[in-house]
Amino acid sequence: xxxxxxxxxxxxxxxxxxxxxxxxxxxxxxxxxxxxxxxxxxxxxxxxxxxxxxxxxxxxxxxxxxxxxxxxxxxxxxxxxxxxxxxxxxxxxxxxxxxxxxxxxxxxxxxxxxxxxxxxxxxxxxxxxxxxxxxxxxxxxxxxxxxxxxxxxxxxxxxxxxxxxxxxxxxxxxxxxxxxxxxxxxxxxxxxxxxxxxxxxxxxxxxxxxxxxxxxxxxxxxxxxxxxxxxxxxxxxxxxxxxxxxxxxxxxxxxxxxxxxxxxxxxxxxxxxxxxxxxxxxxxxxxxxxxxxxxxxxxxxxxxxxxxxxxxxxxxxxxxxxxxxxxxxxxxxxxxxxxxxxxxxxxxxxxxxxxxxxxxxxxxxxxxxxxxxxxxxxxxxxxxxxxxxxxxxxxxxxxxxxxxxxxxxxxxxxxxxxxxxxxxxxxxxxxxxxxxxxxxxxxxxxxxxxxxxxxxxxxxxxxxxxxxxxxx
Amino acid sequence: xxxxxxxxxxxxxxxxxxxxxxxxxxxxxxxxxxxxxxxxxxxxxxxxxxxxxxxxxxxxxxxxxxxxxxxxxxxxxxxxxxxxxxxxxxxxxxxxxxxxxxxxxxxxxxxxxxxxxxxxxxxxxxxxxxxxxxxxxxxxxxxxxxxxxxxxxxxxxxxxxxxxxxxxxxxxxxxxxxxxxxxxxxxxxxxxxxxxxxxxxxxxxxxxxxxxxxxxxxxxxxxxxxxxxxxxxxxxxxxxxxxxxxxxxxxxxxxxxxxxxxxxxxxxxxxxxxxxxxxxxxxxxxxxxxxxxxxxxxxxxxxxxxxxxxxxxx
Numbered sequence: 001x002x003x004x005x006x007x008x009x010x011x012x013x014x015x016x017x018x019x020x021x022x023x024x025x026x027x028x029x030x031x032x033x034x035x036x037x038x039x040x041x042x043x044x045x046x047x048x049x050x051x052x053x054x055x056x057x058x059x060x061x062x063x064x065x066x067x068x069x070x071x072x073x074x075x076x077x078x079x080x081x082x083x084x085x086x087x088x089x090x091x092x093x094x095x096x097x098x099x100x101x102x103x104x105x106x107x108x109x110x111x112x113x114x115x116x117x118x119x120x121x122x123x124x125x126x127x128x129x130x131x132x133x134x135x136x137x138x139x140x141x142x143x144x145x146x147x148x149x150x151x152x153x154x155x156x157x158x159x160x161x162x163x164x165x166x167x168x169x170x171x172x173x174x175x176x177x178x179x180x181x182x183x184x185x186x187x188x189x190x191x192x193x194x195x196x197x198x199x200x201x202x203x204x205x206x207x208x209x210x211x212x213x214x215x216x217x218x219x220x221x222x223x224x225x226x227x228x229x230x231x232x233x234x235x236x237x238x239x240x241x242x243x244x245x246x247x248x249x250x251x252x253x254x255x256x257x258x259x260x261x262x263x264x265x266x267x268x269x270x271x272x273x274x275x276x277x278x279x280x281x282x283x284x285x286x287x288x289x290x291x292x293x294x295x296x297x298x299x300x301x302x303x304x305x306x307x308x309x310x311x312x313x314x315x316x317x318x319x320x321x322x323x324x325x326x327x328x329x330x331x332x333x334x335x336x337x338x339x340x341x342x343x344x345x346x347x348x349x350x351x352x353x354x355x356x357x358x359x360x361x362x363x364x365x366x367x368x369x370x371x372x373x374x375x376x377x378x379x380x381x382x383x384x385x386x387x388x389x390x391x392x393x394x395x396x397x398x399x400x401x402x403x404x405x406x407x408x409x410x411x412x413x414x415x416x417x418x419x420x421x422x423x424x425x426x427x428x429x430x431x432x433x434x435x436x437x438x439x440x441x442x443x444x445x446x447x448x449x450x451x452x453x454x455x456x457x458x459x460x461x462x463x464x465x466x467x468x469x470x471x472x
Numbered sequence: 473x474x475x476x477x478x479x480x481x482x483x484x485x486x487x488x489x490x491x492x493x494x495x496x497x498x499x500x501x502x503x504x505x506x507x508x509x510x511x512x513x514x515x516x517x518x519x520x521x522x523x524x525x526x527x528x529x530x531x532x533x534x535x536x537x538x539x540x541x542x543x544x545x546x547x548x549x550x551x552x553x554x555x556x557x558x559x560x561x562x563x564x565x566x567x568x569x570x571x572x573x574x575x576x577x578x579x580x581x582x583x584x585x586x587x588x589x590x591x592x593x594x595x596x597x598x599x600x601x602x603x604x605x606x607x608x609x610x611x612x613x614x615x616x617x618x619x620x621x622x623x624x625x626x627x628x629x630x631x632x633x634x635x636x637x638x639x640x641x642x643x644x645x646x647x648x649x650x651x652x653x654x655x656x657x658x659x660x661x662x663x664x665x666x667x668x669x670x671x672x673x674x675x676x677x678x679x680x681x682x683x684x685x686x687x688x689x690x691x692x693x694x695x696x697x698x699x700x701x702x703x704x705x706x707x708x709x710x711x712x713x714x715x716x717x718x719x720x721x722x723x724x725x726x727x728x729x730x731x732x733x734x735x736x737x738x739x740x741x742x743x744x745x746x747x748x749x750x751x752x753x754x755x756x757x758x759x760x761x762x763x764x765x766x767x768x769x770x771x772x773x774x775x776x777x778x779x780x781x782x783x784x785x786x
Contacts, residue, residue, distance in 0.1 A: 234572045262780045263728050
């Protein structure tokens with residue numbers, strides 16, 4: 001049943017369960033397949049009724065789909081999580097210092113570690129932020145760092161999502177669902193809780209309020225109910241007990257941001273915005289944005305409102321900057337990186353491009369600004385035509401692409417009609433930065449439901465699993 | 473609370489209530505159509521149902537002549553009719569979706585699953601529709617929404633906007649229903665005698681007031697008493713007076729610095745119903761009274777929009 005070419009989270013090469021899966025496998029053996037099938041149907045029905053859905057771009061407007069939920073948990077032993085969490089903390093700390101540096105002294109550029117044009121000509125670099133001090137010096141309030149396990153089981157960071165990472169609501173809903181479906185499993189395992197994430201998030205947002213505000217008003221800002229992650233925006237606002245606002249609910253007056261309420265204007269101090277930089281302020285960025293708030297940037301620059309994440313944070317999670325993160329860690333922290341980067345060819349370098357063009361069928365090619373699994377090539381799974389199309393794209397726009405080896409992503413079994421079968425997975429832990437760096441144990445495990453597929457994005461038919469970090 | 477949120481809660485409530493009222497109206501009209509009568513009388517009933525919702529012109533433009541089955545479909549399932557039950561439930565769900573964070577889990581689930589089932593039902597062939605069962609279902613879902621609202625929601629501002637929407641809509645609907653039906657009857661277009669009895673009975677049933685009438689008056693049905701029951705009784709849940717009492721109360725809870733005049737007008741209307749006499753109403757003319765009433769409800773609706781809901785308000 002196991003494909004021995006990949007590291008399996010549940011089963012060792014000998015066919016025995018790994019120690020942290022022993023208890024679960026025992027339970028699985030005791031449990032009839034019919035019960036699992038019934039539970040799977042129950043889960044699907046509940047998610048549909050609760051409207052835990054996401055909208056899919058490119059399909060008919062308003063199309064909503066369920067993100068498939070898989071019954072089998074992804075289990076991470078305490079020690080592994082501890083090491084991973086340490087590595088994440090280090091990485092996010094360095095990324096935050098990097099962004100601060102870029103918008104202030106640019107020491108890292110002066111030191112010659114990154115070619116300046118890589119930063120200053122990057123579409124994610126926001127000159128408006130140059131010299132602006134943000135509260136607590138925090139740019140990356142919420143980071144969703146994508147981690148995969150490859151080869152013999154070591155972790156690699158695949159991407160640092162520092163703009164508006166999503167998925168945390170699925171992490172929370174998946175846990176709730178597991179507890180509802182299989183309460184007995186929670187009695188048989190010591191599973192670290194994740195339910196306090198909204199509290200932690202609210203605390204974090206409040207701690208980054210503008211100076212002098214003692215009881216800050218926090219809001220979640222959404223592009224609206226047709227956005228693919230709208231469910232999550234509403235969910236987080238509700239769980240934190242704060243207003244969910246759209247751009248049209250906010251306005252700027254006398255150098256402050258207000259929301260329109262039934263009792264008149266109310267001052268807003270911290271905006272957890274789930275909307276890209278480009279759309280935040282039509283006066284400063286895209287003029288055609290109907291989603292933003294005219295004048296927001298000037299209030300922000302004056303330090304009279306906090307935006308989470310900060311404007312311009314995207315300069316650090318661009319895929320063309322990603323290869324430099326290990327250097328950032330050494331430069332700012334004087335430490336060796338705890339987590340691996342995936343080796344990356346930068347197609348803007350002629351040598352790298354030549355290599356990539358020669359090895360397309362083996363590589364994964366990504367757009368430097370891409371996200372959500374749109375616009376990428378997975379060489380080994382691609383048709384001749386797709387490879388030919390990417391070859392042309394790469395030659396025409398080399399600076400817009402990077403390439404990486406196709407990682408042998410670890411697998412974890414999922415529940416399928418014929419029983420259980422391994423599928424590739426990743427992990428997105430959510431790292432909160434404020435006065436300190438915090439996270440709940442685990443994160444969102446995404447799974448590529450199609451056999452052999454390496455693409456876990458929900459927009460590309462990926463599913464999710466509950467993620468258990470076992471306590472010692 | 474955000475003005476937009478208040479707006480969407482208010483409209484969610486109005487659309488749910490409207491769907492219920494259309495179902496009630498269609499239910500009795502459909503039941504009446506089963507009583508032996510001439511085609512002309514039957515068609516007048518269907519036309520009255522359309523008039524009640526101000527939909528007669530839109531219907532005639534689409535279908536030409538009045539036909540029971542077509543009117544039913546037009547008001548219940550038609551995706552192209554913005555005021556069909558189908559579209560009311562869709563609009564309720566869309567408004568709820570936009571403010572789902574303000575609703576309790578149970579409320580959201582109720583409104584969402586109502587819409588999901590409505591969409592399923594609308595997809596079935598018309599020949600398989602059991603009309604009586606469908607109208608019952610709409611009423612039941614509306615009752616469930618209301619029950620879940622009262623039973624799970626914090627009685628805060630959001631709750632008062634929902635109540636406001638529900639009762640303003642209901643006041644409007646009861647008034648229109650009474651106006652249209654009353655004229656059908658008073659014009660002497662029905663067969664008289666037993667036929668009238670059924671018509672009055674149907675009017676009362678459409679607002680769940682048949683047994684209430686019997687219990688309150690213990691007498692035969694007369695136009696004056698039916699009107700009194702539906703306009704002035706304070707113990708009749710769908711009467712104009714009860715609706716205005718709720719509107720008045722909700723408005724006082726959500727008062728802001730713009731809303732004094734709106735509250736005054738709602739209070740005045742409520743007081744007129746509270747101290748009004750059915751004889752005086754009839755002396756002035758019932759139709760005149762009801763027309764004035766729906767105009768004043770519409771005025772309140774506009775004023776609520778300006779005072780609380782419009783995002784242009786600073």
